[in-house]
Amino acid sequence: MTTTISQHDFYGDDGDPETSISVSVIENMKEEYGLFVWPCSVILAEYVWQQRSRFRGSSVLELGAGTSLPGLVAAKVGANVTLTDDSSKTEVLENMKRVCELNNLNCNVMGLTWGVWDATIFDLRPNIILGADVLYDSSAFDDLFATVSFLLQNSPDAVFITTYHNRSGHHLIEFLMVKWGLKCVKLVDGFSFLPSRKASVLTGNIQLVEIVLSSGKSAEE
Secondary structure, three states, rough: OOOEEEEEEEEOOOOHHOOEEEEEEEEOOOOOOOHOOOOOHHHHHHHHOOHHHHOOOOOEEEEEOOOOHHHHHHOOOOOEEEEEEOOOOOOHHHHHHHHHHOOOOEEEEEOOOOOOOOOHHHHHOOOEEEEEEOOOOOOHHHHHHHHHHHHHOOOOOOOEEEEEEEOOOOOHHHHHHHOOOOOEEEEOOOOOOOOHHOOOOOOOEEEEEEEEEEOOOOOOO
């Protein structure tokens, strides 16, 4: 088991240290997928940073958070953050608690299994739901979208922001959105806003999409 700590830096205008942050993440290179920072997480975290005024003061929920980089950035910029992953992944949930302590952040950490309606999910009222690379296992898509749809109905003005590898085309996401009463209000190339120093070490066709209830308001452009 190889555990390392990676550092992720986010810079403000002209690299001004007063408007820059750094997040440390505990990664386990030989463990399951939940303990490695994947490219989708780097891209979503950068988006959170660049939209930090939107996140400040918001209630944010990260689904399938794993190493939790996007949620940690949201917490650093002043959001009230709940980090979640599958309730059965106790080692991942424990790692989340450790990484919050490492970054001196007071995030709520809880198990949330997609498609399972236990007591905790009914109390969640996020303004923004985050999910990095949560669209990798097609057998879990319906459970994921059922959970997202439920959370958005609980908070009708909320938005789900996710990054995913465009392996099977956006049409699959569109099909699921229609099925679950959701709509896309923003779709961008994940590399279009990524600083060159970060883009140069990542590969793939990664999309970022913002999703809301079909009957709800559009997210900010």
